[in-house]
Amino acid sequence: MKKLLFLKAILLVFALLCLPVLTFAQHVAGTAPSIGGIRIEFVLFALTLVGVALFHHHTMKVALIGLASILLFKFIFADGFNLLNHLFGHNSIMEQLTNKEMRQGEWPILLNLFGLLVGFAVLAKHFEESGVPDLLPKYLPNDWKGPFMLLIFVFVLSSFLDNIAAAMIGGTIAIVIFKGKVHIGYIAALVAASNGGGSGSVVGDTTTTMMWIDGVAAFNVFHAYIAAVVALFAFSIFASFQQDKYQRIQKDSKPNLKIDGMRLFIVGLILALTIVTNVLFDFPALGVWVAILIGATFRKTPWGEAKEALAGSIFLLSLVTCASMMPVEELPDATWQTAFSLGFISAVFDNIPLTKLALDQGHYDWGMLAYAVGFGGSMIWFGSSAGVAITNKFPEARNVGLWIRKGWHVTFAYILGFFVLLFAFGGQWEPASNKQHTEPAVECKAEKCSARDLAKAKEIVKHQNDTTIIIK
Numbered sequence: 001m002k003k004l005l006f007l008k009a010i011l012l013v014f015a016l017l018c019l020p021v022l023t024f025a026q027h028v029a030g031t032a033p034s035i036g037g038i039r040i041e042f043v044l045f046a047l048t049l050v051g052v053a054l055f056h057h058h059t060m061k062v063a064l065i066g067l068a069s070i071l072l073f074k075f076i077f078a079d080g081f082n083l084l085n086h087l088f089g090h091n092s093i094m095e096q097l098t099n100k101e102m103r104q105g106e107w108p109i110l111l112n113l114f115g116l117l118v119g120f121a122v123l124a125k126h127f128e129e130s131g132v133p134d135l136l137p138k139y140l141p142n143d144w145k146g147p148f149m150l151l152i153f154v155f156v157l158s159s160f161l162d163n164i165a166a167a168m169i170g171g172t173i174a175i176v177i178f179k180g181k182v183h184i185g186y187i188a189a190l191v192a193a194s195n196g197g198g199s200g201s202v203v204g205d206t207t208t209t210m211m212w213i214d215g216v217a218a219f220n221v222f223h224a225y226i227a228a229v230v231a232l233f234a235f236s237i238f239a240s241f242q243q244d245k246y247q248r249i250q251k252d253s254k255p256n257l258k259i260d261g262m263r264l265f266i267v268g269l270i271l272a273l274t275i276v277t278n279v280l281f282d283f284p285a286l287g288v289w290v291a292i293l294i295g296a297t298f299r300k301t302p303w304g305e306a307k308e309a310l311a312g313s314i315f316l317l318s319l320v321t322c323a324s325m326m327p328v329e330e331l332p333d334a335t336w337q338t339a340f341s342l343g344f345i346s347a348v349f350d351n352i353p354l355t356k357l358a359l360d361q362g363h364y365d366w367g368m369l370a371y372a373v374g375f376g377g378s379m380i381w382f383g384s385s386a387g388v389a390i391t392n393k394f395p396e397a398r399n400v401g402l403w404i405r406k407g408w409h410v411t412f413a414y415i416l417g418f419f420v421l422l423f424a425f426g427g428q429w430e431p432a433s434n435k436q437h438t439e440p441a442v443e444c445k446a447e448k449c450s451a452r453d454l455a456k457a458k459e460i461v462k463h464q465n466d467t468t469i470i471i472k
Contacts, residue, residue, distance in 0.1 A: 033077055040077070044070050045322050049348050052319075052382060053400035059382070060311050063318035070322055078327075086325065100282045106324050108283070109352055112206075113320065114313050115285025116164050117389050121309035122292055123270045124168040124393070125302035130263040133176035137250045140177065144244040147186060150174065151193045151236040155228075158197030159204050161271055162284060163374075167194035167386035171393045181247035187397045188407025189239030191387045192378035196232055196417075199374035200225035200367065203278060206385075207355040208370050213282060214359045215435030216366045223367035224374070226424050231375060231417030238409035266295035312392040316385060323350040334363045334451065336429045340418055342369065343376030347383035351376070362437025362444065363451040365430045368421060375417070378410050 033040050048066025052059050074081045089096070089104020096103045127133070140146040150173060158166035170190045174182045198204030200222050202212035208221050273287030292301060331354075332338045346354055351373040358364050358373075377384030381391050381403045391397045404411070433439045436446045442459060444452040 039327055040073055041070055041326055044073060045326060048319075048322060056398040056400065059398055060315040060318070063315045063322075067318045067322050070325055074325060103282075106321065109206075110317050110320065112283060112285045113385055114317055115288055116162060117313040117316065117385065117392075118306045118309045119270070119285060119288035119292060120162075120165045120168045120389060121305040121392060122302055123165060123267055123288070124172045125305040126263045126270075126295070126299070127169055127267045128172045128176065129260060129302070130267060131257055131259045132264065133173045134257055135259065136173060137177050140249055142249055142251050144240040146177070146240075146249040147174075147243040148236050148240040150177075151189055151232070151239065154190055154193040155197035155232050158194045159201045160275070161204070162274060162278070163194040163198040163205050163384070163386045164389045165271065165274065166197060167191055167390045168393070170194065171390045175393065177249050178243065178247045179250055182394060183239075183242045183246040183406065184394075184397050184399075184402050185406040185409065186239045186243040186246075187390060187394050188378065188381070188403055188410050189235050191381070191384060191390055192235055192375065192407075192410045192413065193232060194386045195378045195384055196228035196371075196375045199228050199371045203275060205370070205374050207351050207373055209278065209282070210352070210355050211359065211366055211370065211434070216359075216432065220366045220432040221370050223421070223424075224371040227368075227371040227417035227421035228375060229417075230420045231413035234413035234416050235409040239407075242406070260299075262299050266291065266299060269294060309389070309392050312388050316382070316388040319382060320350045320352065324353050326353075331357050331361055333454075334358070334361060334429075334431060336365070336368060336422055339365065339368045339372045343372035343414055343418065344379070346373045346376040347379040351384070359434055360436065361451075362434055362446060362449065363431040363439070363441050366432055366434075368418075368429075371421065372418065375414055379407075379414060380404065 035043055044066060048062060048069075051062040051066065055062055071083070074083075085105070087105045087107050087110075091102045091104050096108075137146075140149055150170060154166050154170035157169065167190055170193065171182075171187070174186070174190065195205070198208065200208075202208045202216075202218045202221055208224075211221060212218060270288055270291040273291045274284045275287070277287030277290075278284035295301065326349075331342070342354055342358075354373050355369075358369055374384075378387065380400055381387040381397055397403060431439055431441070431451075437444050437449060437451070440455065441449070441451040442455040446452070
C-alpha cells in the first residue's frame with residue numbers, strides 16, 4: 001500500500017514539474033538527439049526538477065548535477081553551442097559594464113540574482129537585530145488578523161522594492177512574532193505576497209523591470225494589480241487562519257526593548273541604493289553591496305548570513321542557467337490562454353527567460369503576463385527567487401509536496417485573480433506596444449512578426465468577403 005502511494009506521489013510530481021517544461025518541445029526545431037520528438041535538454045531539465053522535488057535535502061547537489069549533464073549534452077551534441085557567448089555575448093565586457101544597453105548573455109541576470117540573494121540575507125539579519133520585529137507585536141492584532149496584516153505589508157513593500165527583499169523582511173518578522181514556528185502554508189503566502197506586490201510595478205520585480213527597459217509603458221503593467229489584489233485577499237485569509245491555528249502571534253513586545261537606529265539606517269540605505277542602482281544602471285545588486293560595505297564601517301556585518309545563503313543562491317543560479325539553455329525560440333501565439341499557462345510554467349521554468357521570449361515575440365497584454373509569470377512562480381518554492389531566498393530561513397519549506405498541499409490557496413488565488421482580471425476587461429485580450437513591436441499588430445515594424453502577418457491575412461480575408469457581398 002505504501003509503495004503504491006509512493007508511486008502515485010512520484011507520478012504526480014512528474015506531471016506537475018515535467019509536463020509544463022515538456023510543452024515547449026513542440027515549438028523547438030533542430031537536429032539534436034530527441035526522445036519521442038522531445039529534445040534531450042528538456043528531458044534532462046525535467047528530470048532535474050523531479051530530483052529537486054524528491055530529494056529536497058540535497059537540492060543544490062541535484063541542481064548542479066542537472067546543470068553539468070545539460071552542459072555535457074550541449075558540448076557534445078549541440079552544433080554551434082558556445083558557453084562563453086551564451087554567458088557573455090559578443091560585446092566586450094568593458095562596453096557591457098559601462099553601457100547597460102550593450103549588455104548581452106546571461107551574466108547580468110546571474111550576477112544580479114547572486115548579489116541580491118546573498119545581500120538581502122545580510123539585510124534581513126540587520127533588520128532582525130535592529131529590534132523592530134520585536135516591537136511589532138505591540139501593534140499587530142493578537143489573532144488571525146495579525147498575520148493577515150503582515151502579508152499586506154509585504155505586498156505593499158514589494159510594490160516599490162525588489163520582491164526578494166520584501167520576502168526576506170516578511171520572513172524575518174514572522175520568525176520573531178511567531179516564535180520561530182511558521183506554517184509552510186504561511187511561508188508560501190509570504191512568497192506570494194512579495195511576488196504579487198511586484199507584479200504591477202516596473203520596479204517591483206525583475207520581469208516587470210525587463211518589460212520597462214524594453215519599452216513597455218509603466219501604465220501597461222499596472223493593471224496586473226487587479227489580479228494581484230484579488231489573489232492577495234484570497235490566499236491571505238486562508239494562510240492567516242493556518243498560521244493562527246499553528247502558532248498565534250506573541251501578545252506583547254519584549255520588555256525594555258531598544259531599537260538599534262544605526263542598523264535600521266543600514267537597512268534603509270540598502271533599500272534606497274537598491275532602487276537607485278536599479279533605475280540608473282539596471283543593476284540593483286550593486287546598490288545592495290555598496291550599502292552593506294558602507295554599513296560595515298559602523299556596525300558589525302553578519303557575514304554568517306551571507307555564508308548560509310550561498311547554497312540557496314548557487315541552487316537558483318543553476319536552475320536559471322539550465323532554463324536559459326533550453327532551445328526555446330518562441331512561445332505559442334500571444335493570447336490570454338498562453339499567458340494563463342505561463343503562470344504554471346513559471347512555477348518550474350524560470351520566469352526571466354520566459355519574459356525575454358515574450359518581449360521578443362511582442363503583442364502581449366503586459367499586465368496580464370506580468371501577473372502570470374510573477375505570481376505564478378509562487379506555486380512552488382523554487383519557482384521564484386523570493387521563494388528560494390526565504391527557504392534559506394525556512395529549510396523545512398523545501399518540500400514540493402508540502403508546499404503544494406499546505407499552500408494550496410496560492411494556486412487557487414492565482415486562478416481566481418487571473419480570471420477576475422480577464423473579465424474586468426470584458427474577457428478581452430489587450431495587447432500593447434514595446435520597442436520591437438507596435439500596436440495595432442498590422443502596423444508592427446518588427447522584421448519578424450507573426451502577429452502582423454496574421455493580422456494582414458485577416459484583413460485580406462475580410463476584404464475578399466466584403467467584395468463578394470458587394471458583387472452579390
